[in-house]
Ligand SMILES: Nc1ncnc2c1ncn2[C@@H]1O[C@H](COP(=O)(O)OP(=O)(O)OP(=O)(O)O)[C@@H](O)[C@H]1O
């Protein structure tokens with residue numbers, strides 16, 4: 430008898446059947462997700478594409494749907510990112526460097542670590558409440574662009590810290606040893622050897638965190654980023670609005686025309702997020718090549 | 721020969737683990753000293769106490785003295801940055817930075833404040849020449865250090881260590897990741913370098929120790945078993961355990 434002839438053919442065919450059924454099941458699971466997403470996209474496209482015109486970028490919000498645009502919201506979102514990006518980069522990466530490169534690994538730092546990881550999952554509305562107390566009232570910054578940006582900074586800080594820590598941790602120990610063995614101080618090692626290797630990973634995290642902030646609404650509703658702003662903020666203490674809030678405002682109106690405007694706004698927002706995620710992926714690929 | 725490093729009653733603990741037990745040794749200058757012994761006996765640990773790389777491992781405790789030219793390197797008088805500048809190290813795995821060949825060599829001098837381009841150029845060329853790598857890389861110094869072969873990378877790491885002008889060079893199994901030809905090149909290099917540097921090397925290769933070193937130290941379980949001229953130690957060991965080890969009867 431050949432060694433390839435086995436008495437167990439029946440058992441094998443049963444195993445194959447289970448394999449086949451599960452295979453189908455997994456495809457179905459994937460398909461449901463994709464179909465739902467496609468349906469959503471198609472629905473939004475159908476509603477919004479006709480409204481996607483240059484006026485959307487150049488007009489201020491208006492009570493008349495045909496004249497309404499996203500100008501103040503787009504500029505508000507951009508300003509917010511411009512304020513947020515440097516602050517959250519410095520604070521987030523700084524904290525990550527401290528935790529990974531300087532701090533001793535003891536109970537206290539483990540507690541901090543646990544806290545940061547937990548904070549990354551706290552609902553955003555909670556940050557809104559915190560911001561309302563701390564920035565709007567406490568520091569008397571009012572319902573300003575600065576307050577909103579600072580709240581968003583707090584919101585994405587834990588995400589940036591955690592992702593930067595991961596990027597730092599991925600730098601091989603030998604690279605630090607090589608630097609220390611040449612007589613480098615801790616900071617020289619971080620700046621000259623660790624950060625250059627970790628930077629693409631760090632930036633990827635920062636971009637993804639910023640893109641999360643661009644799409645967030647709840648904390649800004651809390652501090653009242655005004656929904657009807659027919660002017661551009663002239664300074665950081667001015668009131669402002671951002672894209673998701675304007676979209677939210679349009680959606681909640683009864684007229685069909687405003688719903689279409691909202692859909693156009695969503696397309697814009699999605700395109701923006703897509704571009705940012707794409708940039709993050711490009712960076713990550715570059716990173717992997719360098720390792 | 722003059723003594724350069726004087727280790728006196730050194731004990732080292734990793735937490736509660738007693739890794740070096742009452743080690744006393746003198747290491748002569750401008751010579752090659754080899755550490756041999758079975759895996760886990762503390763060779764790397766002792767090597768790392770010489771440039772205080774153990775400081776960074778949490779939970780290490782050290783007592784005893786390590787004197788280099790009469791100064792205790794664990795005293796307040798010594799800055800660890802200066803110590804490591806004077807005591808260079810080459811690791812088991814070649815570990816170049818993800819930078820160009822030039823920037824790898826210039827990394828050390830830049831740390832210590834040399835900014836002048838011409839001076840850096842000089843140092844880079846001189847270090848690469850000393851590591852016998854110059855002829856192979858002089859035309860593409862801007863290329864990534866990762867484009868070099870393993871053996872070339874290790875010589876680059878030696879050149880990088882030499883670029884800060886050390887007096888002592890520590891090599892921890894620096895050839896164990898390399899092919900025989902690269903290994904031979906590095907052994908020849910060590911022979912050349914010992915005119916100017918004091919070299920301490922850890923090796924698992926008994927032939928290498930016999931070929932390259934002037935003194936050999938045999939360790940067992942964190943203790944020095946025997947320390948003598950290499951020829952003497954290999955041809956006529958005084959301790960039975962040394963003889964067993966070098967003849968391959970255990971370890
Ligand atoms: N960071 C550390 N924490 C705890 N124990 C350690 C640490 N590093 C080394 N040891 C222990 O100390 C002992 C000596 O280690 P060391 O690395 O000096 O050995 P070695 O002689 O260099 O061995 P090998 O030839 O395998 O490199 C070993 O038993 C090892 O397990």
Ligand SMILES: [Mg+2]
Pocket residue numbers: 763764765892922
């Ligand atoms: Mg070792």
